[in-house]
Amino acid sequence: MRMELLITALKSFVFINSASSLISLLDRLSNSNILIFSISLDRMAFSISFATFFFAFLALLAVVVAQLSPNYYSSLCPTALSIIKGAVSNAISQERRMGASLLRLHFHDCFVNGCDGSILLDDTTGFTGEKTAFPNANSVRGFDVIDTIKTQLESKCPGIVSCADILAVAAHDSVVALGGTTWSVQLGRRDSTTASLSAANSELPSPFSDLSDLISAFSNKGFTAKEMVALSGSHTIGRARCTTFRTRIYNETNIDAAFASSLRKNCPSAGGDDNLASLDTVMGDVFDNDYFKNLVSQKGLLHSDQQLFNNGSMDSQVNAYSLNSATFFADFAKAMVMMGNLSPLTGSSGEVRTNCRNINGS
């Protein structure tokens, strides 16, 4: 009886794979004496191996279903990628820094419970999102650009392109527009119906972190220390507020003296918290390997930046990237794909938000 059930299950598996000849073979086997003989000998072994096979098949199916793909919108919304690219290019032509801000939005989305667009949700009465978390408040920007893109996409292909995917593509297009490298952006993420203020506060790295904290913050998300260094190369673009680097320019000794004194002019020891400085003082809005050159000459803006080159285990990697932008670009591209793969919602999980700021129907 149990054997018959197994054969029925196996038949339906074979049916899925359209191997009708194997079905008829199983039909013949199920009526044969040989089978009865083999049941008595191998019943246990067959049950166990079939169960293993069946569960492995289910696991594989789950992985296949959950997989993102670069062609996800090819037929669902063929103009999606060009709409995003056009809007990103337009935003950057109005303000070059916006490319940096869009890249950071994707990072801050992915590191907090995966790339699910949770960072875009506005607070409402009864719902607290991630925007007021310490690393985000008065800091992350680019929400209007995402709104513009979403509005354009909704008028072309309503309900199709997720906010999480918009962030992933906008980050990529920003890096390319600012002179950086390209990668194949995986797509098909869906949007969360939740957000986590506490995870945003605890899982995003702090500019006051030492190397060991940075390594563990990234290792918690599955990245090696080398991948953490490559991703940190993002600080070749964009700005930071005085409040994030004040202690470094007034109190630290592993900093180039002229560099520190020039920064002090616009970042007083008290006040001016929101005054900005370029994270890369050489060529601020170009995506290149200057960030690593800066670190080698003790011109990292944030305490956390200079930690990557401070007589520690990452010095040689920073040195290598400072000398070879091609290896930095290659490693950065790989790490960005990894980052974009952090716990995406797929299949019927989550939703595709109509407005990136609100859960549908709220």
Ligand code: HEM
């Ligand atoms: C390694 C740990 C990291 C720390 C501690 C860190 C911290 C910071 C801080 C404090 C700022 C300035 C924020 C402000 O003053 O408002 C900043 C800016 C920025 N970060 Fe990071 N970050 C890290 C890694 C990353 C990664 C992995 C990426 C991207 C993949 C990234 C992309 C950016 C960009 C592009 C900016 C400039 C944003 C703008 O100008 O609007 N950062 N980061």
